[in-house]
Amino acid sequence: MSNTTGLKSYFQFHNVDWSAMMSATWETIWMTLLSMVAVVVFGIILGLILYETRSKSGWGFKVINWVVGLLVNIFRSIPYIILIILLLPVSKTLVGTIIGPKAALPSLIVSAAPFYARMVESYFREVDSGVIEAVESMGATTWGVITKVLLPESKPALIAGATVTTISLIGYTAMAGAIGAGGLGNLVYQEGFQAYNNTVTLVGTVIICLFVFVVQFVGDRFVKWTDKRTL
Amino acid sequence: MIRFKDVSKQYSTKDGGLTAVNDVNIEINDGEIFGIVGYSGAGKSTLVRMLDGLEAPSTGEIDIDGTDVAKLNGSALRKQRQKIGMIFQHFNLLWSRTVIDNVALPLEIAKVPKTKRVQRAEELIKLVGLEGREHSYPSELSGGQKQRVGIARALANEPTILISDEATSALDPDTTNEVLELLLKINKEMNLTILLITHEMHAIAKTCDKVAVMDSGRVVESGTVFEVFRHPQQQVTKNFVSEEFTTQKGDTTMTLEELVKKYPEGQLIRLVFHGPQAELPIVSDVIKRYPDLTISIISGAIHQTQEGALGSLDLQFIGDEAKINDALEYLKKMRVGTEVIHHE
Structure with missing residues (x-):
């Protein structure tokens, strides 16, 4: 079917299964958005814990800060492709399967939430300490300081950080796809790489790029808004 | 009434202990505007932060209307904090909130229902003269306007005490005066006790009834503003007072050393007049009585304090030393404060 070689191989559009492309795109979007929501929630919670326990005296706070900091650092340093494999048994237990978009969610969240948590912690530290003291x-x-000051006063930074994190999540979904999680990563790996269908690779690339642009655009808009x- | 009793605060640093506040005793009556003046690092801010429980004293008692604030914690401390309003040098407004939402914030914290919050915030915005800017963000306001929002916010919970921590230090002279006028107005209208922390003697002279001068953690001098201005005892107080007398707007901004350099002859003498003497023709009297002396006027200034006018006049006396001393004696008899700035 795909025996064309050279640069022309990129443009054999009749060789693209558009309905498979569509459903793969939806899978990618679905995986990204769902994990993004979870990453933002867990990231803010972890970031808050790191921030609030950071400069408090007392053993309890120090132990919590150390444990959470250590876990965050460990999961942040594991390369994603290894983390998926490492967490396969966890995925099996949690969502009952190691195949498909659902199976990718635990590893996507575990890898991106610590990354976002560190960003969140630094955003909170940038909130004007004079304002916190005033409140x-x-x-x-x-709790009043968290809800009235920390979160609203760092909102644009939180959104900008979430945008960056989401874009790296898109990259992760593609990697997860390669080992069976579905989505565009899976389609491009199986069709484009293993079946030499370069057109599928190109179309997949374009769709992923568009998705990244849209996320970046929407994120920037929200930050500005x-x-x-500065007005 | 606020009473600081034997209050000290030590910090332990890498280089050993640091005493930020050293054995301070102050009493502030209800409805008073009390100034605390000192150079940066003198311990002024640390002292007033203890009123709010933002710092705890190492030793001593801080008594507000019979409650020892230093012993409060948890919800009792938070309740106490609502009775004290605070304004700051850098305003410390939330940029993410509009003017009205900033003013309503203390009410949200005190769990006041929404309709009441809005009503009270609108009243306060009117009081500080910011009608029409309710829905602006702080970034759209000037420094003076931001401080007005700060004042409105500080008054939201109807506090009995207002602490102004260098609140005019980031403002230009005209705006400073406007903000000080506003503080005077609310002091009179609401019978609010105001603690004014500053390094500008001008702000003290303009607003305060009493003043305490702080230097390296200690209160070195205190009393009515009028007295302290007229008879400063400590060197640091003299510096503050003379700074205020020599750096008037539109007046010569020469320092004492420059004055001495420019007028090396004879004696430079500063006369300080207050109230009734300011209206007597004392200088022309002296000139008539001591015709052998050459007297020239170098600079002068008049200050309005809460207790009346205070004037200062720098004169150069040239002539016989004994005659000059006689003239000074005469001035003292007329109850004019004299200070020899330079003696040839």
Whole structure:
């Protein structure tokens, strides 16, 4: 079927199974968005724990900070392709399968959440300490400071960080696809690489690029919209 | 009433202990505007942060209307904090909130229902003269306007005490005056006790009833602003007072050393007048009584304090030393403060 070689092989559009391409695209989008939501939630929680336990005195805080910091550093340093394989038994237990987009979710979240958590921690540290003190002097609780100051005052940074993280998640979904998680990564690996269908590779690349551009555009828009520091 | 009793605060640093506040005793009456003046690092901010429980004293008691603030924690401390409003040098507004939402923030924290919050915030915005800017963000306001928002926010919970921590230090002289006027107004209208921390003697002279001068953690001098201005005892106080007298707007900005250099002859003498003497023709009297002396006026300034006018006049006396001393004696008899700045 795909016996054309050379540069022409990129443009054999009649060799593309468009409905397979469509469903692979949806799988990629679905995996990315679902894991993004989980990564943002877990990342903010972990980032908050790191931030709040950082400069507190008391053994409890120090131990929590050390343990969470260590876990974050470990999972942040494992190359993703290895992490998927490492977490296969975990995926099997959690979602009951090691094949398909669902199976990729645990490893996607475990790899990106620590990455985002570190960013979140640094965004919180950049919030003006004078403002935090002002709100404390109004009688706010720690929770009050988190909800009224830390989160709203770092919102544009949180969104910008989430955008960057989402884009790297798109990359991870493609890698996950290669070992059976579905999506465009899977399609390009099986059709484009193993069956030498370069057109599928090209179309897959273009779709992934468009997806990245859209995510970046939407992210930038939200940052601009929420940032009231310069008008 | 606020009372600091034997309050000290030590920090341990890598190079050993650091005493930020050293055995401070101050009493501040209700409704008073009390100034705390000192150079940076004198311990002023640390001292007032203890009122809010943002710092705990190492030793001593901080008593606000019968409550020892240093012993409070948890929700009792948070409740106490709501009775104290605070404004800051860098305003510390939330950029993510509009003017009205910034002003309403302390009310949100105090769990006041929304309709009441909005109503109170609108009142306060009106009080500080920012009608029409309710829905602006802080980044759209000037420094003076931001500080007005800060003041409105500080007043939201109807505090009994307002702490102004270098609140005018980042503002230009005109805006500083506007903000000080506003503080005076709310002091009178709401019978609010105000603690004004500053390194600008001008702000003290303009607003305060009493002043404490701090130097390396200690209160070295305190009393009514009028007294402290008229008879400064400590060197650091003299520096502050003379800074204020020599750096008037539009006036000569020469320092004492420059004055001495420029007028090396005879004696340079600073006269300080207050209240009734300012209206008597004392200088022309001296000139008539001591015709052998050459007296020239170098600079002068008048200050309005809360207790009346204070004037200072720098004169150069040239002539016989004994005559000059006689003239000084005469001035003292007329209850004019004299200070020899330079003696040939």
